[in-house]
Amino acid sequence: FLPPVIAIDGPTASGKGTVASLVAEKLGFHYLDSGALYRLVALASKKEGIDPHHPQELGDLTQKLLISFKNGLILLNSEDVTEAIRTEDIGLLASTIAVHPEVRQALVGVQHGFRVSPGLVADGRDMASVIFPDAILKVFLTASVAARAERRYKQLIAKGIPAKLTNLLEDLQERDARDSSRGAAPLVVADGALVLETSELSIDQAVQAVLDWYQAKN
């Protein structure tokens, strides 16, 4: 018996992280932020000075990393990197290193490890298509580029991080293009996934839509 998984995939800054963690909270399920894993590899590779276009070295590095999620903090080799992985730079670097199958493969086991009772809500790009193809519910959560850039802008400003809307728009488009066009596990609407367009929805409405879909599956 494997605990149920709700897979929530979507583009950068679509709000899937917020929605996924709230759905997990409501259901008492565990939560996996798979993007954080790619960000951790990006940060570690930057610290070690590894070329983002060297798949083998990146794969070896990924296998050696000690990653843990504790009390809302993200630790890399026991250092608290919760904030450090959230910068735009690290996000862009994450999308660069995430194209390599060597890196993706090294993270499969870590992700499967989150599937524990009573269930898991997992967000990312390939949760439904690759990591949890047997997910009981697959959601593709999206929003217009303009809506996403504005959400990201507000998030950064709220955290006191300087940001420019036009730069964010360009970054999003660059990452969308890279995530959708790569050969390994590209961002796609998985077979059987339900699309949730959130440009006009509040967070509560989006969370409720996912919960309703989940209820309907049971």
Ligand code: C5P
């Ligand atoms: O979701 P987030 O913006 O934190 O992800 C950072 C980057 O990690 C994405 O742009 C994407 O390239 C990569 N990623 C991925 N597969 C996932 C989650 C994230 O390739 N499941």
